[in-house]
Amino acid sequence: YEAKARPGEVVVYDPSSDLNTPHRLAMLGELRRAIQGDELVLHYQPKLELVDGRVTAVEALVRWQHPVRGLLPPADFVPAAETTGLIMPLTLRTLSLAIGDAVRWREAGHELQVAVNLSPRCLLEPGLPEQIRDMLAERGLPAHLLRLELTESTVMVDPVRSLAVLRELSALGVRLSIDDFGTGYSSMTYLKKMPVDELKIDRSFVMDMLASPDDEILVRSSIELAHNLGMSIVAEGVEDAETFDALSTLRCDVVQGYHLAYPMGAGAVLDWLEGRGVDARRAREAAPVTD
Ligand code: C2E
Ligand code: MG
Numbered sequence: 001y002e003a004k005a006r007p008g009e010v011v012v013y014d015p016s017s018d019l020n021t022p023h024r025l026a027m028l029g030e031l032r033r034a035i036q037g038d039e040l041v042l043h044y045q046p047k048l049e050l051v052d053g054r055v056t057a058v059e060a061l062v063r064w065q066h067p068v069r070g071l072l073p074p075a076d077f078v079p080a081a082e083t084t085g086l087i088m089p090l091t092l093r094t095l096s097l098a099i100g101d102a103v104r105w106r107e108a109g110h111e112l113q114v115a116v117n118l119s120p121r122c123l124l125e126p127g128l129p130e131q132i133r134d135m136l137a138e139r140g141l142p143a144h145l146l147r148l149e150l151t152e153s154t155v156m157v158d159p160v161r162s163l164a165v166l167r168e169l170s171a172l173g174v175r176l177s178i179d180d181f182g183t184g185y186s187s188m189t190y191l192k193k194m195p196v197d198e199l200k201i202d203r204s205f206v207m208d209m210l211a212s213p214d215d216e217i218l219v220r221s222s223i224e225l226a227h228n229l230g231m232s233i234v235a236e237g238v239e240d241a242e243t244f245d246a247l248s249t250l251r252c253d254v255v256q257g258y259h260l261a262y263p264m265g266a267g268a269v270l271d272w273l274e275g276r277g278v279d280a281r282r283a284r285e286a287a288p289v290t291d
């Protein structure tokens with residue numbers, strides 16, 4: 001346990017912030033109960049490989065099924081968890097749910113890799129790699145079927161310590177991605193050293209790439225950078241067929257977005273995959289034989 005700020009971390013005390021308003025304290029109490037109980041749910045969004053149209057991975061996105069306020073998006077409660085002691089319990093719960101779902105899909109004959117988003121605070125939490133190793137061992141999920149998504153800023157808070165933790169995770173066989181690529185500040189030196197095999201271009205660039213030449217250049221050069229570093233590149237936020245086709249032409253590896261599928265409950269994932277299988281078979285049967 002360290003009482004002082006981590007190197008490179010800036011701690012700002014803002015007396016005008018509403019950290020301790022009664023509303024916020026009540027919300028945090030509710031969130032603590034939600035994490036311990038069963039109010040956190042995961043929705044999954046498929047990641048499609050452009051080269052062959054296969055879906056071999058999904059991203060887990062957390063929601064809070066609030067008894068009164070309904071289904072809440074992560075923006076409504078993850079930031080609050082991050083500024084309190086709740087982000088580690090939330091993350092461990094999310095990992096446990098995602099690993100459980102991946103095990104069930106595997107038992108049903110679908111080997112899907114599941115990606116979990118990791119908050120900045122969690123990466124440097126002592127014992128994280130051991131906790132993940134134990135969870136995988138207990139549930140019997142091969143480590144390569146778990147991926148962790150981290151943002152550039154997560155890593156740049158303390159690049160030296162982060163690199164050590166990333167190497168521990170990678171040694172377990174867990175896969176690692178840089179999420180929201182292009183929005184943060186990345187050091188090329190660390191990017192090259194990190195045991196990361198996937199870059200995810202932020203959806204803000206992808207969504208505007210057809211209308212904005214600047215965004216198109218950013219997407220194009222991210223694809224080239226990833227490939228030069230031997231990494232796979234994912235475009236998130238693909239909302240239409242035109243963007244999908246443009247990314248395919250640019251040799252992007254993986255796409256994710258509403259054009260393909262909205263995030264869905266764990267039970268719907270296999271139905272969706274099997275539905276696609278049927279569509280693909282029908283398309284193949286209907287296609288003229290060319291060879
Ligand atoms: P992210 O990891 O970049 O996740 C992608 C977000 O884009 C998701 O929003 C997803 O629903 C949304 N999205 C997917 N396709 C499209 C599209 O075609 N168009 C548009 N406009 N949006 C699309 P969501 O679920 O609201 O999550 C927002 C962020 O919250 C995530 O961004 C991630 O940073 C964070 N988050 C989600 N789940 C977790 C979690 O379990 N733990 C932590 N620490 N953070 C999480
Ligand atoms: Mg993500």
Ligand code: MG
Binds near residue numbers: 179180200202203
């Ligand atoms: Mg992202």
Ligand code: MG
Binds near residue numbers: 180
């Ligand atoms: Mg994001």
